[in-house]
Amino acid sequence: xxxxxxxxxxxxxxxxxxxxxxxxxxxxxxxxxxxxxxxxxxxxxxxxxxxxxxxxxxxxxxxxxxxxxxxxxxxxxxxxxxxxxxxxxxxxxxxxxxxxxxxxxxxxxxxxxxxxxxxxxxxxxxxxxxxxxxxxxxxxxxxxxxxxxxxxxxxxxxxxxxxxxxxxxxxxxxxxxxxxxxxxxxxxxxxxxxxxxxxxxxxxxxxxxxxxxxxxxxxxxxxxxxxxxxxxxxxxxxxxxxxxxxxxxxxxxxxxxxxxxxxxxxxxxxxxxxxxxxxxxxxxxxxxxxxxxxxxxxxxxxxxxxxxxxxxxxxxxxxxxxxxxxxxxxxxxxxxxxxxxxxxxxxxxxxxxxxxxxxxxxxxxxxxxxxxxxxxxxxxxxxxxxxxxxxxxxxxxxxxxxxxxxxxxxxxxxxxxxxxxxxxxxxxxxxxxxxxxxxxxxxxxx
Numbered sequence: 012x013x014x015x016x017x018x019x020x021x022x023x024x025x026x027x028x029x030x031x032x033x034x035x036x037x038x039x040x041x042x043x044x045x046x047x048x049x050x051x052x053x054x055x056x057x058x059x060x061x062x063x064x065x066x067x068x069x070x071x072x073x074x075x076x077x078x079x080x081x082x083x084x085x086x087x088x089x090x091x092x093x094x095x096x097x098x099x100x101x102x103x104x105x106x107x108x109x110x111x112x113x114x115x116x117x118x119x120x121x122x123x124x125x126x127x128x129x130x131x132x133x134x135x136x137x138x139x140x141x142x143x144x145x146x147x148x149x150x151x152x153x154x155x156x157x158x159x160x161x162x163x164x165x166x167x168x169x170x171x172x173x174x175x176x177x178x179x180x181x182x183x184x185x186x187x188x189x190x191x192x193x194x195x196x197x198x199x200x201x202x203x204x205x206x207x208x209x210x211x212x213x214x215x216x217x218x219x220x221x222x223x224x225x226x227x228x229x230x231x232x233x234x235x236x237x238x239x240x241x242x243x244x245x246x247x248x249x250x251x252x253x254x255x256x257x258x259x260x261x262x263x264x265x266x267x268x269x270x271x272x273x274x275x276x277x278x279x280x281x282x283x284x285x286x287x288x289x290x291x292x293x294x295x296x297x298x299x300x301x302x303x304x305x306x307x308x309x310x311x312x313x314x315x316x317x318x319x320x321x322x323x324x325x326x327x328x329x330x331x332x333x334x335x336x337x338x339x340x341x342x343x344x345x346x347x348x349x350x351x352x353x354x355x356x357x358x359x360x361x362x363x364x365x366x367x368x369x370x371x372x373x374x375x376x377x378x379x380x381x382x383x384x385x386x387x388x389x390x391x392x393x394x395x396x397x398x399x400x401x402x403x404x405x406x407x408x409x410x411x412x413x414x415x416x417x418x419x420x421x422x423x424x425x426x427x428x429x430x431x432x433x434x435x436x437x438x439x440x441x442x443x444x445x446x447x448x449x450x451x452x453x454x455x456x457x
Contacts, residue, residue: 015205016234018221020395022356022430024170026312027370030271030280030330032177037270037285038293043086044094044103044323045071045288050082050141052150052453055101063090068115068137068264071104077154083138085266085286087113103323106288114263122188122259127195134192134255137264142251142326146229146238148453149424149446158245160236161193164202165209165249166219166226169311169429173271173329175249176208177282183210185256190214192255193247202231221395229427233396238422248327271330272298274312275372276305283331285324292320294331304336306375313429314442317375337374356434381438384408390431390441398422400431404441407448412455415448424449 047055054075059065065088070081086108094102117137122130134140135154143152143161152158165175179186191213193199199214204226207218217235219225228246238244247255250268257265266287273280278298285294291307299305308315309325312332316325324331353360354371390400398419406414425442432441 014215014217014235016217016219018219018225018230018234018395020391020393021222021225022393022434023168023222024313024354024430024433025368025370026170026275026334027372028274028277028280028332028334029171030173030273030282032174032282034269034282034284037283037289038296040108040286040288040290040293042091042105042107042290043084043088043286043288044105044290045082045084046103046323046325047072047082047101049326049328050151051144052148053077053080053141055082057093057101057104059090059093059104061090061093064088065090065106066113066115068117070138071106072101074141074151079135080141080151080154081135081138082141083115083264085264085288105323117258117262117264119262120259122191122195125192125195130192130195133258137258139251139255139258139264142247142254144246144424146232146244146246146424147421148449149229150449150453152245153243156243158197158243160198160200161196161245161247162200162202162228162232162235163190163193163214163247163249163252164226164228164231165207166202166204167249167329168204168223168226169313170223171271171273171330171332172226172311173269173282178250178269179209179253182253182256185253185260186249187212188256188259189252189254190256192259193252197245200231200235202226202228202235224427224430225395227424227427229422229424230395233398233422237397240416240421242421248329250329251327268324268329270294270324270328272332273330274308274332274334276300276303276333276335287324287326287328289324290320291318291322291324291331294324295320295333299333304338305333306336308332308334312373313433314426335372335374337376340374340376357436377438379436379438381440384437384439387436389434389436390428393430393434394427396422396427400428404428404439404444407444407451410451412452415452420448420452 055072074080088108091107145152403418428441
């Protein structure tokens with residue numbers, strides 16, 4: 012029987028436009044792009060040049076600090092462009108896809124006969140190791156480290172997030188194979204929601220009851236096996252576990268995701284199958300409302316990135332969302348009006364009477380400017396970790412490394428502060444601040 016952990020803190024944000032449980036295939040993109048910025052903490056070294064022919068599974072770039080960590084093409088074709096920005100920063104490596112796809116043959120594997128080193132070798136060669144993240148620092152995992160555990164969360168509770176129980180249907184074998192492979196590397200911890208249909212063996216399963224962000228893997232680590240200084244844990248997305256299982260069961264790298272295409276500005280919210288690196292415009296083609304200015308988001312509205320139709324799907328992205336930009340909104344009398352249609356956590360609007368059951372249509376406005384940060388307890392009410400979030404953020408702003416360490420910065424990632432940022436009346440960019448603090452600490456400890 013799974014362990015059960017009940018979380019009292021958090022916030023359910025119920026937005027309009029949840030994806031209906033129906034699946035269609037996205038239009039095949041002519042060009043796919045792998046974006047190094049999606050793999051935080053690594054320094055890319057491009058190992059192909061424009062005009063090179065590649066197969067799905069061939070390396071496009073590697074980590075300069077750990078060249079054995081490869082980042083591979085999702086499709087076969089011709090390298091069309093190595094896109095660079097300021098100071099020759101690599102923005103993307105783009106591949107023009109072949110009409111008939113060809114794959115690198117990594118060989119079918121019997122995971123039961125493999126040891127940890129064999130599993131790691133296959134993951135490194137195929138490029139899937141680059142999808143692992145590590146705590147501390149919330150960066151791409153270092154293959155030279157030995158983690159004390161690998162954490163996988165099957166709970167998706169951010170606004171408009173995918174339903175993993177729907178995604179896994181028909182892919183249970185690949186998911187279990189992936190879990191078995193991870194268990195060769197370290198002890199595996201899996202977080203599930205109450206009454207889950209996801210069956211997992213060869214892992215320690217914990218049920219989490221609570222509001223968002225109970226599904227965050229950082230929250231689960233904090234309650235199951237907190238990270239202390241000098242310790243390392245790895246994390247892997249639940250759908251990425253399926254990638255690992257597919258690779259071992261077929262010998263081919265298949266980075267097809269079942270994305271939730273959702274939001275109030277999506278005409279028909281649904282699930283779409285698309286490859287990592289696909290063009291966003293092809294994923295949402297003909298499905299975005301045009302009567303208002305729309306913000307496309309690579310990810311969910313709290314943690315995703317603002318993108319355009321020419322952008323490429325991020326490596327870790329599980330949903331593409333569209334909400335109103337809101338820059339043409341005209342609200343008479345502002346906050347003074349009772350506002351039954353506006354979401355409120357502070358009882359400013361009468362909509363708080365409806366609780367979290369009512370669906371809301373929110374836009375991208377911040378509704379106010381950044382101001383002095385007040386110790387009001389706002390963050391703590393929605394932050395279900397054994398950490399003082401306000402004090403930690405202040406320590407990061409002050410650059411006080413000793414204080415940051417004492418307050419538990421090794422356990423957190425920017426996404427853990429997404430809900431706190433949403434309710435923050437001071438309009439402070441908490442996720443950006445936390446990322447800067449983690450980068451500062453990583454540089455200091457290098």
